[in-house]
Amino acid sequence: MDLSYGDDAEAFRGEVKAFLNAAWQPGERRRDELKAYIAEFRTNATGHGYLYRSVPKRYGGSEQPVDVIRAQVIREEFQRARAPMEVGGNGMNMTVPTLLEKGTEEQKELFIRKTVEGEYIWGQGYSEPGAGSDLAAVRTKGELSADGSTWIINGQKIWTSQGMQSTHMFMLVRTEPNAAKHDGITYLLIDLNQPGITRRPIRQMTGEGGFCEFFFDNAQTPVSWQVGERGQGWYVSRTTLKHERASIGSADGLGNQFDKLVELARETGRIADPVVRHELARIEGFVMAHRYTSFRLFSCAAAGEDPGPVSLMMKLALTEIGHEMALLAQDLAGEALLREPAAAGTRGRGPEKWLDQIMGSLGNSIAGGASNIQRNIIAERGLGLPRDLAMQAER
Amino acid sequence: MHFHLTEEQIAIQEAVRGTLADNWPMARLHAFAESDADFDPPSWQALMALGLGGILLPDSGMGLLDAALASQIAGEAAAPGPLIGQMLAVHAVALSSNPDVAGFLDDLVEGATVATLALDGSDHVQSANAARFFLTGSRNGPLELVEAGAGVTITPMPSTDRSRPLASVTFDGAMTHQLFAAGDPFIARLFDAALILVAADALGGAQKCTDMSVDYAKTREQFGQPIGRFQGLKHQLAQMALEVEPAHAFVWYAAYAWDAQLPDAPRAAAMAKAHLADVYVRCTRAAVAAHGGIGYTWEFGLNYWFRRAIFDRAWLGSPAEHRARAAQMAGW
Known part of the structure; x- marks a missing residue:
C-alpha cells in the first residue's frame, strides 16, 4: 500500500x-x-x-x-x-457523456459546446408520478407528426432538479405503446421554452424549492433530437458514465461533516460527556471505513481493476452514515433545534443550522436511487441473488 | 498510489485459505470443539510450513498488512492455534536487544516452538498447554517473554470460543526474559499491532458469515423458490455486505499506517479494533437469523463464528474502551 x-x-x-x-x-x-x-x-x-x-x-x-x-x-x-x-449539474454529468457515446454528429455540434460553456442548462426528465423506482413504467407519450419530422409529446415529468433554471431537458418518452415495457421508450432532447410546456416548482419538506414538475401539452421536438434508435431509450439512459468518475470527493465531504459534528459537540459543551465521545467514535468508525474504501476504489480505477461489489455500496453507506450523524446532531443541538434556522449562507446561524443536515440526510435516502433500491442492487448485482419474479417477468 | 491488494497478496491469502480447507475442515473443528485439546498440531504445522511465522521478521520484505491478511483468513476458517501471538512474539524477539532470547528465534519462526499472548494479565491465555513461551506485559510496563515449565501454573477453563480454548495462567518464579523495558515505544506499537490483527480476524469471520448466508439464500427453497429472492432477506444480506465490504479497507489502512509509522497509526488501530468487533458481532447475529433453524444448531457450525465474534470483541479491550482511547487521542 x-x-x-x-x-x-x-x-x-x-x-x-x-x-x-x-x-x-x-x-x-x-x-x-x-x-x-x-x-x-x-x-x-x-x-x-x-x-x-x-x-x-x-x-x-x-x-x-x-x-x-x-x-x-x-x-x-x-x-x-x-x-x-x-460547470456542474446534469449537463456535464449526464447529457454530455450520453451524447459523446450515443449522439449524432449534429447533436454533438449543437449541444456539447453550449453545455460546457454553461449556456444550456439541462433538466432530467425521467421520473413521473407513476414511475419512480419503477422508472421503465414511464407513460409520457411521444407520437410522430404526420410528416414524420417532429415528436409530439404529452404527459408529465417530476422531481427535476434545477428545473426552474433549465433551458433543455433529456427525457424518456413512451413511443411504442405495444412493445415490451423496456423496449417502448425513446430518449429525446427538448427545448423547454415553448408554449406546450408549463413548469411548477415543488416545495420540499425543508420549506425550500429545488425541484420542478413539468406538464407537456402537445410539446414538440424535432426527430433529429432523438438520441439513439427509436424504442432504445431505456438502454441509452443506462449509458455508463466512465469518464474519470472515481474520486475521493464524497468521502472528503463526509469527513468534513463529521469534523463539524465534533465542533458541534464542543460548542454545546457536550464533548466531555463519555456517552457523546463514544457515539462520536462509533460513527467515526463508519466514516473511516468509507474514506479508506474510497481510496480503494480510486486505486482500482487508476489501475484499471474492478473493485468488486463494494463500489455498489458507496451511496447507501453515505446515506446511512448521514442518518447516524443527524440523530447525534439532534441530541447535541438540543433545544437550539426549537428555532427554525435562517436560510443557508446567512450570518449568525447557531446549532439550529444542523436542521439542514437532519432533513437533508432524509433527502439523500431518496434522491438518485432510493435506499431500498440500492439494497436491491447490492443484493442482486453485487451478491448475485435472484431477481424479484415480478421484475424478472417484465424483462 | 496503490491502495488495493496486489496479486501476490491475493495469492498468499489463497494459499492460506487452501491450506486451512485441507487441514481444518468442519469435521476437524467439530472434533476439536468436543475434545480437551487446546492446540491442533496438524493445522498449526501446515500454516507454519507456509512461512506465516516469519511475516513480521524485520527483513521479511512483508509487514503488518501481510500479517493481517493471514489473520483474516485464519478468522474466516475459525482456525485454532495462537497465530497472532506467534507472529507478534517473533517480531518482538527479533527486535529485542536482549541477547538471551536470540537463540529462540529460529524455532519460533518455523513454528517448532509455540508462543502465545498473555498481555494485560494472564487470565485468558490461548493454547497455554502447547506454548513454550508467553508474551507478557502491559502498555505501561515492560514487555517480557516467559518460558513454560517451572513456576508456571496452567488452569484450563471451559471456553466460549471453541476454536481457541483458554486457560488461566499464573507465573511464580518462572524463567522470564525482558524484551523491552517499560516506556520503550516498541511496546505501544506491539499492542497496536495486536489490535489490528484481531480486527483482521474479525473481518475474516464477518466476511465468512456473510458469504455463508448469501450461499444459503441461493440454495434454500421455500414457497417454491430460493429464499434469496425475497426482498426482506435480500435487504438483510445487503446490510451484512454493507457492514463488511467497506471494513476491508479499514483494516488495510490501519495496518498500512502501522507499517508506515504514520502519526495516526495508534488511533487507527484502536478505531479498527472497535469497529470490526461490532461488525463481526452484527454479522454473526444476522447470519444466524438468515439461516433460520439450521443456523441455530450445533451441527451446522455457525455457532463457532458467533462464539469467535464474542472472543474478538472482548479480547484485548472492548469497543467502548478503545473508543474512549480514540476520543482521548483525538483531543476531544
Whole structure:
C-alpha cells in the first residue's frame, strides 16, 4: 500500500499550482465582472487541459487521456485555491457523456459546446408520478407528426432538479405503446421554452424549492433530437458514465461533516460527556471505513481493476452514515433545534443550522436511487441473488 | 498510489485459505470443539510450513498488512492455534536487544516452538498447554517473554470460543526474559499491532458469515423458490455486505499506517479494533437469523463464528474502551 500519488503526479501538481497562482486572481471582482472573469478562467484552464478532459477539443473540451490520478490532483488543487471547476449539474454529468457515446454528429455540434460553456442548462426528465423506482413504467407519450419530422409529446415529468433554471431537458418518452415495457421508450432532447410546456416548482419538506414538475401539452421536438434508435431509450439512459468518475470527493465531504459534528459537540459543551465521545467514535468508525474504501476504489480505477461489489455500496453507506450523524446532531443541538434556522449562507446561524443536515440526510435516502433500491442492487448485482419474479417477468 | 491488494497478496491469502480447507475442515473443528485439546498440531504445522511465522521478521520484505491478511483468513476458517501471538512474539524477539532470547528465534519462526499472548494479565491465555513461551506485559510496563515449565501454573477453563480454548495462567518464579523495558515505544506499537490483527480476524469471520448466508439464500427453497429472492432477506444480506465490504479497507489502512509509522497509526488501530468487533458481532447475529433453524444448531457450525465474534470483541479491550482511547487521542 502506498497513498502517495507518485513523482509524476507531484510534478503535475506543481504545474497546476503554478497555473492557479497566475490565472486565478479574482480579487475584489463582484457580480457580472466576476462572472465574466470565471468564464475566461474556465476557458484558460481548459486550454491547459485541466477542465472538460473527457470532451473533444472540437466541442470545447480539452480532450485529455483518461487519468484518474491527474484528475484527482486537479480537483485537490482547484479546491485548495477555491477556483471554479467545470460547470456542474446534469449537463456535464449526464447529457454530455450520453451524447459523446450515443449522439449524432449534429447533436454533438449543437449541444456539447453550449453545455460546457454553461449556456444550456439541462433538466432530467425521467421520473413521473407513476414511475419512480419503477422508472421503465414511464407513460409520457411521444407520437410522430404526420410528416414524420417532429415528436409530439404529452404527459408529465417530476422531481427535476434545477428545473426552474433549465433551458433543455433529456427525457424518456413512451413511443411504442405495444412493445415490451423496456423496449417502448425513446430518449429525446427538448427545448423547454415553448408554449406546450408549463413548469411548477415543488416545495420540499425543508420549506425550500429545488425541484420542478413539468406538464407537456402537445410539446414538440424535432426527430433529429432523438438520441439513439427509436424504442432504445431505456438502454441509452443506462449509458455508463466512465469518464474519470472515481474520486475521493464524497468521502472528503463526509469527513468534513463529521469534523463539524465534533465542533458541534464542543460548542454545546457536550464533548466531555463519555456517552457523546463514544457515539462520536462509533460513527467515526463508519466514516473511516468509507474514506479508506474510497481510496480503494480510486486505486482500482487508476489501475484499471474492478473493485468488486463494494463500489455498489458507496451511496447507501453515505446515506446511512448521514442518518447516524443527524440523530447525534439532534441530541447535541438540543433545544437550539426549537428555532427554525435562517436560510443557508446567512450570518449568525447557531446549532439550529444542523436542521439542514437532519432533513437533508432524509433527502439523500431518496434522491438518485432510493435506499431500498440500492439494497436491491447490492443484493442482486453485487451478491448475485435472484431477481424479484415480478421484475424478472417484465424483462 | 496503490491502495488495493496486489496479486501476490491475493495469492498468499489463497494459499492460506487452501491450506486451512485441507487441514481444518468442519469435521476437524467439530472434533476439536468436543475434545480437551487446546492446540491442533496438524493445522498449526501446515500454516507454519507456509512461512506465516516469519511475516513480521524485520527483513521479511512483508509487514503488518501481510500479517493481517493471514489473520483474516485464519478468522474466516475459525482456525485454532495462537497465530497472532506467534507472529507478534517473533517480531518482538527479533527486535529485542536482549541477547538471551536470540537463540529462540529460529524455532519460533518455523513454528517448532509455540508462543502465545498473555498481555494485560494472564487470565485468558490461548493454547497455554502447547506454548513454550508467553508474551507478557502491559502498555505501561515492560514487555517480557516467559518460558513454560517451572513456576508456571496452567488452569484450563471451559471456553466460549471453541476454536481457541483458554486457560488461566499464573507465573511464580518462572524463567522470564525482558524484551523491552517499560516506556520503550516498541511496546505501544506491539499492542497496536495486536489490535489490528484481531480486527483482521474479525473481518475474516464477518466476511465468512456473510458469504455463508448469501450461499444459503441461493440454495434454500421455500414457497417454491430460493429464499434469496425475497426482498426482506435480500435487504438483510445487503446490510451484512454493507457492514463488511467497506471494513476491508479499514483494516488495510490501519495496518498500512502501522507499517508506515504514520502519526495516526495508534488511533487507527484502536478505531479498527472497535469497529470490526461490532461488525463481526452484527454479522454473526444476522447470519444466524438468515439461516433460520439450521443456523441455530450445533451441527451446522455457525455457532463457532458467533462464539469467535464474542472472543474478538472482548479480547484485548472492548469497543467502548478503545473508543474512549480514540476520543482521548483525538483531543476531544
